[in-house]
Amino acid sequence: MLEISNLSVSYGPIQAVKGFSGTAVNGHITGILGANGAGKSSLLRAISGLSATTSGHIKLDGRDITGLAASERAKLGIAHAMEGRRLFRHLSVAENLRLAWSFGARKSALNKALNEVYERFPILAEKSGSQAGLLSGGQQQMMILSCATIRDPRVLLLDEPSLGLSPLITTQIYEFIGAFSKSGEVCVVLTEQMAAIALKVATDIHVLRQGSTVFSGEAQEMTRDGRASELSSLYLG
Amino acid sequence: MDFFVSLVIAGACVGSVYALVAVGLNMTFWTTKTLNFGQGAVMMLSAMSTALLVQYGLSDVVSIVFGLLLVALTGVLVERIAIRPALKTAGSMGWVIATLGFGIVIQGVTARYFGSQAVAFPEVLFQVQDVVTIWGQSISLQYLAVLCISLVLIIVLECLTRFTVLGTAIQACAQDMELAVVQGLPVNLIISGSFVLSSLLAGVAGILVAQISGTVDPAFGFELVMFGFVAAVLGGMGNSGGALLGGIILGITSKLVGGYISTAAEHGIAFGLLILMLAIRPQGFFGRAEVNKA
């Protein structure tokens, strides 16, 4: 479980996140929505430790991790798939996966873990020797997700997983995310600009605007008829 | 013809050492985008300490091991003392000056306490006179040994980089440091490790060159760094195979120029090749052209 209380993140003078509070529970998906510049990525970076926080606390299963370095948090089981489809482009798919597994929790043997990935996304098996940078957007995202999950994380942070992907691939990826979230002791926090798809899988959502939280509640509140225009105005003004 | 062949062999041999230095420079460039401008002093340190320890009576092997341990330690220190603080506070090029200074301190201390005179380097690999005759050409065994050792080391390193998890981790750090951190890679350790490796390579290079030239003095190694750098640039900064090719081309070209034109021009040609490469193809033979999305 991830508990965040009153978290603020600043990049020098720019206040990217202003006093965010929320909880992510095992087995459920928490969605962070908002237009770009809203602070979604900054929030995830604060959780994984890449960005410093100016105030507030983060607790992982009751333990305060606010002061820990990113590498420590990674060891504790926080996996972060950053925005922009970040991967090691000149390494092969197999090397990316092996690297991710090597520095993860290693709950299962490498071969077993790899087979699981290849079964779920057969195209990755086909492309396992290819340079990651040469894969298509959708294939890259599959690999990135698999690199995050192969670490057997306790917290999975996904930054705009659907960005730039076709509806078909997005559905595929979200099916996987949904299944993964229910499978074990992991809580998933994902950000999306494309609210629709996130609303389908998320249990709780928070909508951010210029760093402030403008809505926090259950996803189904937002999907009821007539609320969509409200969501649109939260984004677009 | 004999003259030509002997120059080519000497060039290939000396070039392989340049390649060794270049591969070492690549290591730290991968992980931190910096180079140790005082690398020459590191080379001198290993050669000097080996020579002195042998003089004091220790065996060759022990002296070499000690020399290499010393430079490994130097690698850790230069990263901690010069590189890391400079990257934080001294602007984009402060580390150049800081590492240069570090090398100068090493050189200065050595000169102060051991004198500026050249010290004889023991004959560890064969004897100077040992030759072998291949195809009627008389080749020094020392040269051959140096060539082989360098090649083997470079190949071993390439294998390590490609086929081990540590090697993959180093490549990962070079490509995207932040991503490496977030995936739990021990980035600080990898950085230190790259500096240790780089210094070890320089240390070996220093010993090999000292073996061939026969002596070491505190100012030794300085020019080798430049040749190593040129080799790295020729091959493509960050590319090991390129470093090898660059080193050997550099070595052979400079020896040929030295033999047929004048020994002074040996250095000039290195410089000339550097300018030519930077003007025509800055990314070297095998480097990737940088695409800037601004």
Added chain:
Amino acid sequence: MNTLREKLTTLLTNKYLQIFFLLTLLVGAGYMKAGTLQILSFALISILFTQSIYILTGMTGQISLGHAAFFGVGAYGTAILSKTLGLSLLFSIPIAGIAASLVAFILSYPAGRVKEVYLAMMTLGFGQIFLEVARELTALTGGVMGLSGVPSAGLGTLIVLGMKLSTVDYFQFLLLITACSVIFVRNFSQSRLGRSLFLVHYSELAAGSVGIVRRQTKQLAYALSGLFAGFAGAFYAHLVGYLGPDSFTISRSIEVLVIAIVGGLWSIGGQILSAIFFTFLPEQLQVFTQYQFIAYGLILTFTLILFRRGIGGLLFSASRFIRTSIRKVSDKNKISSDFLSIKANHTNILVKDITMKFGGLVAVNHVSLDIPARQITALVGPNGSGKSTLVNVIAGVFPPTAGRVLLNDSDVTSRSDAQMAKLGVIRTFQDPRLVPHFTVRENILLGAHAQMSYSWLEAGLGLPRAYKQELLALEQCDSIIELLDIAEVADQPVESLPYGYRRMTELGRALMARPRVILLDEPAAGLSDLEMQSLGVILKKLKSLGITILLIEHHMDFLADLVDEVVVLDSGSIIFRGTMLAMREDAAVIEAYLGTEGVEHA
């Protein structure tokens, strides 16, 4: 502490005191011991040499590890010309200096295309080459044995125009030359070219955005640096009368670097003191010579990390980069900011079928867009939609893969960013790229670089043309400061100011570049509500002055009352164009931001 510094600085920069000091030395030279005279002469040459590092490293941030070579070219140059060829010193010295400058210029040829560390390595290599050449070309340079018999004051063989110069004469001559060169360099640092050197170092993109041509600027820095080093070498040759290659080793290159760093890379005054100190030190402290090398190494390793501003930073107030004499006049003249409308010219930009690919990624996909004159247009869109790429293409940062850009019907597609800036297309950046230790005023003044035309020579000599152009630019600068309402911080270094001021400073710099079209990249990011309001007012004023405005923004509220039209990009293509009101209701926009289901329910 600060007032002590200020007092000391005022004291030492007082013209009358400086003249008095100079006169004392000039007259006192006749009464000094030969030894003292010689050390002081060496100190003067060291000051001259250090100035070459000030220009290259202090101002332009380039590191040279082989400057002894340029010093040597000057030394051997004049020695050979005057001794072997019998040329008069009136010719041999300038020719030698220019030769060194030329060599530095050639060396810097790849500057701007390669990373700076490569240039550092090249200078290192060049230093070694020079040494080898000096040792080898025995016929020319005397080889390892050196070149003796160079006309020198010490030997009484220095004859110019039929007059024999004594050591006293030579010292007085050196003193005057050094004083003039210090003034020259200080004038240069306070000129448009001098300031541009700093910006090129801190942000190449920002330099391009105001019309500074990066490569030329770096080459100028190398050439000037070589010139000063060459002259220093030439004077050295005629002081000592004998040249050996050992005087031009890496030790000398390192020494001059140490002097400059200890003095403070940005402080002329500090470097002067440092040069004098290091000239006297080996004489005074015999033990120093034993540990000299180690000391230099320690200084190099730690000074930039622990003691960045050196002696200059410790003793003096920060250097300023605008001439005080001009400030005094401009502070009195007030002009209005309406001058901005003169070049504005009601320009529109037409983007025709632009496609931008990076490898396999299509960032901008066949976009055609008309950015009309007399209007504020906003460019919005989700992450990765291609907004920044499109602006970069328009601004000339890189050429498009396909398509054309037209400025008032003339094709400007393949122009560079500096060229586009000179045509009046000015852009700002997401994070303000300023020179941190420059004041607001100095940073804004950088924008006028391409609007002025005086050369480095006119700058250094303080000629009237330079003076007039600077004055006009300063007056315009002041009016822009008034327009942006930042007068109260105008003389503070930007690194100490809150973000809102830095944002305004960058806008001010853009305005000084006399834009016809201004492209703003997320100008509202990080601003408080109040600051955003001010920005909105300013943008409306700019529109009334005839400047065409394009904004990339995410902040919808900020755009609400401000923009005439909004263009929405998604995945590299335009999906909407119209008013803000209409945008909020548009199905395609909602889908792009929220996803399909958002549309179904709307």
